[in-house]
Amino acid sequence: MASLTMYPDDERLAGGERIAFNLYIVTAVALFVLMMLLGLTMRMTQAKWLTVQSPLFYQLLSMHGAGMVGTMALVTTAVMWFFLRKYVQLHLWAFVANYVLFMLGALCIIASIFVGRYGALWTFLYPLPVRGFGLWTSNTSALFMVGYLLIGVGSLLFYLDAAAGIIKVHGNLGRALGLQWLFGGKIDPDHPKAVVASTQVIISNSLGILAGAVVLVMSLVNIFFPTVVLNALLAKNLIYWFGHQYINATIYMGVIAVYELLPRYTGKPYPISRPFLWSWAASTLFVIVVYPHHLLMDFAQPRWLAVIGQMVSWGAGFPVFLVTVFGALTNLHRSGIRWTMPSRLLILSMFGWAAGIVPAILDGTIRNNLVMHNTQWVPGHFHFYLLLGVLAMAMALMYHVIGSRVSAPPNSSADKLGFPLYLAGGLIFTYAFLDAGRLSVPRRMAEHLDSWTFTDKVGSIGAILVVLAMLYFAIRISAGLLKQPSAGAAGVSTADAAG
Amino acid sequence: MILQNIVWTIALVGMGLIALGFIYVISQAGRTVDEAASIESARTSGVLRKWLFAALLVIFVAGSWATLRRFPIPPQNRALDAGQVVDVVASQWFWQVTPPSVRSGSTVEFRVTSTDVNHGLAIYSPEGHILIQTQAMPGYTNKLLYTFDQPGVYTLQCLEFCGVGHGPMKTTLRVVAAIAE
Numbered sequence: 001m002a003s004l005t006m007y008p009d010d011e012r013l014a015g016g017e018r019i020a021f022n023l024y025i026v027t028a029v030a031l032f033v034l035m036m037l038l039g040l041t042m043r044m045t046q047a048k049w050l051t052v053q054s055p056l057f058y059q060l061l062s063m064h065g066a067g068m069v070g071t072m073a074l075v076t077t078a079v080m081w082f083f084l085r086k087y088v089q090l091h092l093w094a095f096v097a098n099y100v101l102f103m104l105g106a107l108c109i110i111a112s113i114f115v116g117r118y119g120a121l122w123t124f125l126y127p128l129p130v131r132g133f134g135l136w137t138s139n140t141s142a143l144f145m146v147g148y149l150l151i152g153v154g155s156l157l158f159y160l161d162a163a164a165g166i167i168k169v170h171g172n173l174g175r176a177l178g179l180q181w182l183f184g185g186k187i188d189p190d191h192p193k194a195v196v197a198s199t200q201v202i203i204s205n206s207l208g209i210l211a212g213a214v215v216l217v218m219s220l221v222n223i224f225f226p227t228v229v230l231n232a233l234l235a236k237n238l239i240y241w242f243g244h245q246y247i248n249a250t251i252y253m254g255v256i257a258v259y260e261l262l263p264r265y266t267g268k269p270y271p272i273s274r275p276f277l278w279s280w281a282a283s284t285l286f287v288i289v290v291y292p293h294h295l296l297m298d299f300a301q302p303r304w305l306a307v308i309g310q311m312v313s314w315g316a317g318f319p320v321f322l323v324t325v326f327g328a329l330t331n332l333h334r335s336g337i338r339w340t341m342p343s344r345l346l347i348l349s350m351f352g353w354a355a356g357i358v359p360a361i362l363d364g365t366i367r368n369n370l371v372m373h374n375t376q377w378v379p380g381h382f383h384f385y386l387l388l389g390v391l392a393m394a395m396a397l398m399y400h401v402i403g404s405r406v407s408a409p410p411n412s413s414a415d416k417l418g419f420p421l422y423l424a425g426g427l428i429f430t431y432a433f434l435d436a437g438r439l440s441v442p443r444r445m446a447e448h449l450d451s452w453t454f455t456d457k458v459g460s461i462g463a464i465l466v467v468l469a470m471l472y473f474a475i476r477i478s479a480g481l482l483k484q485p486s487a488g489a490a491g492v493s494t495a496d497a498a499g
Numbered sequence: 500m501i502l503q504n505i506v507w508t509i510a511l512v513g514m515g516l517i518a519l520g521f522i523y524v525i526s527q528a529g530r531t532v533d534e535a536a537s538i539e540s541a542r543t544s545g546v547l548r549k550w551l552f553a554a555l556l557v558i559f560v561a562g563s564w565a566t567l568r569r570f571p572i573p574p575q576n577r578a579l580d581a582g583q584v585v586d587v588v589a590s591q592w593f594w595q596v597t598p599p600s601v602r603s604g605s606t607v608e609f610r611v612t613s614t615d616v617n618h619g620l621a622i623y624s625p626e627g628h629i630l631i632q633t634q635a636m637p638g639y640t641n642k643l644l645y646t647f648d649q650p651g652v653y654t655l656q657c658l659e660f661c662g663v664g665h666g667p668m669k670t671t672l673r674v675v676a677a678i679a680e
Contacts, residue, residue: 054664055663058662119662121660125616125617125660127615127616127637128616128662132662133663133664135663231638232617232637233636233639236617266528297632298636298639298641299572299575299633299641299642299643300639300641303570306572307567310566310567311563311567314562317555318552318559321551321555322551322552322555326544326548326551329521329524330541330544332528333527333528333540333544334527334528334532334536334540336528336530337529347521350521351521355513355514355517355518358510359510359514362509362510365562366566366567366572367502367571368502368506370502370571371502371506371629371631371632372503372629373619373658374619374621374658374659375658377506439503439627439628440621440627440629442621442658444660445665446665447666447667451627
């Protein structure tokens with residue numbers, strides 16, 4: 001069971017661990033601000049408040065997509081590492097290698113976009129990367145893909161190290177997931193939720209990354225040997241199998257922060273249970289097989305794949321609503337909590353995840369997808385649960401670690417202002433996207449009709465608020481992390497810290 | 500009401516209910532209770548979770564049945580026997596639509612493919628909302644059925660990013676009134 005001690009000794013960051021963790025977080029918050037600025041630029045261009053030429057717009061879109069997905073993965077890997085290292089042996093070299101490979105990959109991607117003018121988006125949908133019409137070359141696309149491969153290798157290294165650590169303690173990944181307790185038996189109350197969630201991520205995202213590696217290598221072969229032609233539908237299946245699992249892994253890594261930290265702030269135990277184990281076993285399967293909901297408009301796909309895509313999309317709501325979110329709310333209910341930044345962000349993250357699933361499920365319904373696919377409804381729902389869900393999970397841990405430096409959860413006046421700014425901005429920004437989806441405004445389009453610009457303008461205002469809040473959070477978090485820990489910062493009890 | 504507005508309403512209601520649940524729990528979060536009340540709370544929560552599970556299960560089964568009973572995508576591997584056929588070929592960054600006009604009131608089969616990259620064919624109503632769509636993919640022909648109720652000028656807009664000319668990649672389809680038999 002997760003500890004109720006606010007800052008336990010086994011979470012203390014010392015020496016190299018502290019440097020590595022700080023590198024991850026400071027890099028991530030800086031990248032988030034930069035990528036948000038790119039997003040704001042694009043929304044303001046669509047609103048006709050700025051003029052950005054189409055080739056540059058799609059370069060910015062490629063950078064924003066790849067940058068945000070990558071940074072989400074980077075920061076939630078830090079969340080998983082932070083907690084998992086308490087339960088199994090993780091090697092610091094693997095954590096650092098992931099960071100180094102991520103940065104090398106990011107450099108390749110940045111160079112391909114801003115030097116080579118790559119503009120085929122983060123999804124590198126075959127054969128668009130080799131059909132740049134003179135705006136970018138095939139070699140530029142190859143550099144972009146090599147960047148992805150480097151990042152993928154880093155993630156796999158980290159997962160392999162984590163898998164080895166988990167297997168050493170729990171025997172195999174099935175036991176780590178708690179499958180032995182699904183149908184009966186006394187559940188070990190000390191079986192860590194962090195291990196269960198991490199195991200799910202290791203299984204699903206390793207498969208996803210391997211699928212990504214296969215299609216990247218296939219695409220590279222096509223670039224250098226153009227006579228080797230790929231099947232566009234197969235390539236699309238592999239890309240979305242990779243992409244879906246990669247971005248969803250960020251939720252599952254991020255939610256570890258909720259399992260670990262929420263009971264400390266509410267002061268109430270948050271025990272492991274059979275429904276919890278069932279939900280993670282189910283979500284392991286769901287996240288692996290649900291990706292066809294991205295290809296519902298590819299009518300050449302077998303019908304049964306589309307049916308799986310819809311039904312599993314709907315089914316994926318069960319574990320989230322019934323277990324994680326319901327469990328978090330039960331833990332919060334009449335807990336006597338004193339609100340501080342970490343606890344606010346933890347509860348916001350649960351809301352962002354739960355509410356963001358609703359438009360996602362609606363879009364995953366074939367009948368609805370016929371009119372909502374590739375409209376701004378899609379960025380509406382994924383920004384909802386990434387911005388208000390996953391990023392909030394990660395920032396909750398960041399604020400918690402800042403608190404550990406001074407033995408008290410952060411709750412400054414500026415924090416109290418930054419939080420509602422972020423929330424209000426996030427809601428305005430995401431609902432503007434969703435409403436634009438209702439109005440059939442296409443996503444991923446530089447040129448907008450005048451009749452579409454109202455939601456673009458509203459969305460831009462929301463984005464400005466989010467960027468301002470995130471800029472504040474980035475400075476606050478970076479400064480807080482770089483501060484030296486005060487003597488005896490760890491081991492403070494819940495009551496001491498909250499009171 | 501068009502489908503988009505129905506989806507929007509369901510989303511607002513669903514997200515609103517979730518928000519209300521959060522607001523209720525947050526409003527209660529500052530209170531503390533004694534052990535007996537805490538046990539009672541846990542019991543109530545367990546009952547509530549079972550009801551929520553039952554409600555979600557009903558929505559899942561009923562919703563799946565309602566939306567999949569008549570599969571929304573036409574069969575792709577047999578003749579569709581529609582009264583009219585339109586061949587749609589997408590290329591960076593233009594459409595070839597043959598013939599360029601159809602009649603209202605009788606089903607049209609669109610045979611959609613691409614000569615180069617992935618594109619998306621979305622048919623916009625004269626009022627500007629999407630009526631239906633499919634992907635246009637190299638090496639495959641996606642078959643789409645649609646019956647236009649009203650004559651008018653409909654817009655065919657690319658809806659899958661296909662390069663720098665993606666936004667302007669659109670054309671029109673003229674729908675004329677059905678000839679009286």
